Amino acid sequence: MSSHHIVKEKQEPALIVDDLNDMDSEHLGQLLEWSPTIIAHEQSAAQLEAHQIKVDLVFPLTDNEYFLKDALSYLVENTYPAVNILSSQIQPDFLYPFLSSLTIVLFQSGKKIYAVKSGFSKWKTAGEYIDILSENALIRHTGLMEITRQRYQTLADGFFQLYFNEDVLLIAEDF
Numbered sequence: 001m002s003s004h005h006i007v008k009e010k011q012e013p014a015l016i017v018d019d020l021n022d023m024d025s026e027h028l029g030q031l032l033e034w035s036p037t038i039i040a041h042e043q044s045a046a047q048l049e050a051h052q053i054k055v056d057l058v059f060p061l062t063d064n065e066y067f068l069k070d071a072l073s074y075l076v077e078n079t080y081p082a083v084n085i086l087s088s089q090i091q092p093d094f095l096y097p098f099l100s101s102l103t104i105v106l107f108q109s110g111k112k113i114y115a116v117k118s119g120f121s122k123w124k125t126a127g128e129y130i131d132i133l134s135e136n137a138l139i140r141h142t143g144l145m146e147i148t149r150q151r152y153q154t155l156a157d158g159f160f161q162l163y164f165n166e167d168v169l170l171i172a173e174d175f
Helices: 024-034 042-050 064-079 093-099
Strands: 014-019 040-041 057-059 082-087 103-108 111-117 119-124 129-132 141-142 144-148 151-154 158-164 169-172
Touching: 014 042, 014 064, 024 082, 040 042, 040 064, 040 141, 042 111, 064 082, 064 093, 093 103, 093 169, 119 169, 151 158, 158 169
Parallel strands: 014 040, 014 082, 040 057, 082 103
Antiparallel strands: 103 111, 111 169, 119 158, 129 151, 129 169, 141 158, 144 151
16 A cells, blocks of 8 residues: 655645746755645746746736735735745845745745744754844844854854844845
8 A cells, every 4th residue: 555645735835936046956846845836927937837847826027026025915815824935036125024924935045044033943063154134133142153243153063042132033044
């Protein structure tokens, strides 16, 4: 007897594809593994179809910011809990208005960017970098060494923790 996994609609994060510039085929395959809802604009849909990837929704592209706003608004209106975004052009700050409704991970320039709440803790190996994408946050940390005001490095294998004075903070790590 074989075992099959049935993925319920909206169980996995949706995938918004603005472009594939920063994504290699192995990482893209991991994001597509559980058949997410895929949203693209005309150009990115053509890129995906060239890789034989089926797109679920195509939005007209008037401007990248409007495309992403429309795509994120669609996901919020349709009660999706999470989304992965592939975009080399969007400014991460653009995501803040949507963070109360969606768990968002932005893949950009070899970085995985996501929001965390104060008290965030994560296990990493020694020597890995964490970038804080806020210039104003007052940050306390454990398990990290400050390289610059916004760049930190893990001190040892194990957990690091971040405490700060904002509701959420965007951080970036290499992927």
